[in-house]
Amino acid sequence: MKSYLWDTLSDCVSVYLVLFNCLQVTVQCKTIMSNDLFGGIEGGATRTSLVIYNGLGEKVVEHEVAESSNHWNMGMTECIYLLNQIVKDALKKSGKYPADTKLKCLGLCLSGCEEEETNAVLKQGLIKSHPNLAEDYIVCSDTIAPIAVAHGKGGAVIISGTGSNALLVNPSGKQARCGGWGHILGDEGSAYWIAYRAVKTCLDCDDDFEPLPPGATINATWNLVKSHFNIGNRSVGLETPSDERGVHAPQDDDCNARRNEMFELLTPFYANFSKPKVAQLCQKLSVEARNGDVLCKHLFESAGVQLGKMVQSLYKNAEKPLLERPGGLPIVCSGSVWKSWDLVKPGFVKQLARTDRGVLVKEISLIKLKTGHATGAAYLAAKHINYPFPVKNNDTCYVFYNYTAASS
Structure with missing residues (x-):
């Protein structure tokens, strides 16, 4: 009996020791993982955002700067400097890690990073210039990050901000793109495109070059253009007689003054061009559209057509x-x-219902993210080095519109 009790006690002690050792290993693993840092940077045309997570999936710090990180616009050297500085500033901001802490991996999802060759140049530039920034990197387009956040195993993204771009990632890994060509070659449906179209419509109307949409005038739009670009100080169609288009009658001496005002647009569009500055006009146009202005509503509807084509x-x-x-x-x-x-x-919706492009869109779900795109870049960083990083796609997004061919 004593032998039996002793054996049982010995077994219990052995089990306890095994459990204690497992607990120690678990604690040690969690300690190590909590010190492994993954960074994700999402860079667009006007802002660059960073988020840093530890290996347990806990957010350490977020940081954002009102600067573009597109190397085509700012130059590769300046881009590399900015990326390093953002990480250092964020680590310092965390209050927990010194600025010289080396990340396990840094994911870079940046506007302009569409080509493997230039992406490799950016990666090597970071390794050479800042060897203690991160152990490894993954560099890709800013379109990749939202998909990583929302889907994980494939899906699509359509970016329509300052510029526009669209990407499809299939479960097999095959991709398809549409757009991303910049304001000279593309950017259809973007804020810049809407603002540009507003300005161009005013010019075309004044030139009697293109007709306006039925019931539209350029009054409200031209007033917004003038105010936004600080042109002139009078409102079209208010102080002087105008025709049905909202354009001053040809016999008015004020026509020459208006034409001179329009020539002032050459400065912000050529001499001092800023794509973000032009794109910012879009928000003001949206206010007039919601107030019922026919031309402004038409501009946004036209943008919707372009996004539908994507x-x-x-x-x-x-x-x-x-x-x-x-x-x-x-x-x-x-x-x-x-x-x-x-x-x-x-x-x-009107464009999706059309079948003249040889495709019938049966059903899609439009999704908005609850978290920043930089989180997707951090997910990609962990995945890049096969790190067991906890990803919760279901908690990061929601469907705001479902389209089916039958309901259109």
Whole structure:
């Protein structure tokens, strides 16, 4: 009996020691993982955001600067300097880690990083110039980050902010793109495109070059353009007689004054051009559109058409598993123009219903993120080095619109 009790006690002690050792290992692993840091940077045309997580998936710090990190715009050397500085500033801001702490991996999802060759140049530049910044890097387009946050295993994203771009990532890894060509070659449906179209419509109307949409005048739009670019000090169509287009009558001496005002646009569009400055006009146009101005409403509806075309372009390249998901093809919608969904929706839905492009969009779900895109870049960083990083896609997004061909 004593022998039996002793054996039982010995077994219990052995089990306890095993559990104690396991607990020690778990604590040690958690300690190590809590000190492993992963950074994610998302850079657009006007802002660059960073988030740092530890290996347990706990957010350490967020940081943002009102600067572009597009190396095509600012130069590779300046871009590398900015990225390093953002990380250092964020670590210092955390109050927990010194600025010279080396990250396990840094994910860079940046506007302009569309080519593998230039991405490799950026990566090597960081390694050479700042060897203690991170142990490894992954460099890719800013379109990748939202998909990593929302889907994980494939999906689409349409960015319509200062500029525009669209990307589809299939479960097989195959990708399809649409847009991303910048303001000279593209940016359809973006804030810049809407603002540019507003200015160009005013010029075309004054030149009697293109007709306005039925019932539209340029009064409100031209007043906004003048105010935004600090041109002249009078409002078209208010002090002097105007025709049905909102353009001053040809016999008025004020016509020459108006034409001189329009020539003042050459300065902000050529001599001192700033794409973000032009794009900022879009928000003011949205206010007039919601106030019922016909031309402003038309501009946003036209943008919706362009965004619908992007969906059609991606949809025809989507693989069956994506299309058969509940809710159809998931599309993350990113950028300031999507804040005016009520204004772009009519043109968007109208375009999706069209079949003259050889594609029938059966069902899609438009998604908004609850977290910043930089989180997706951090997810990609952990995945890049096969780190067991906890990812919770379901908690990071929500569907704000579901389109089906039957309901259109």
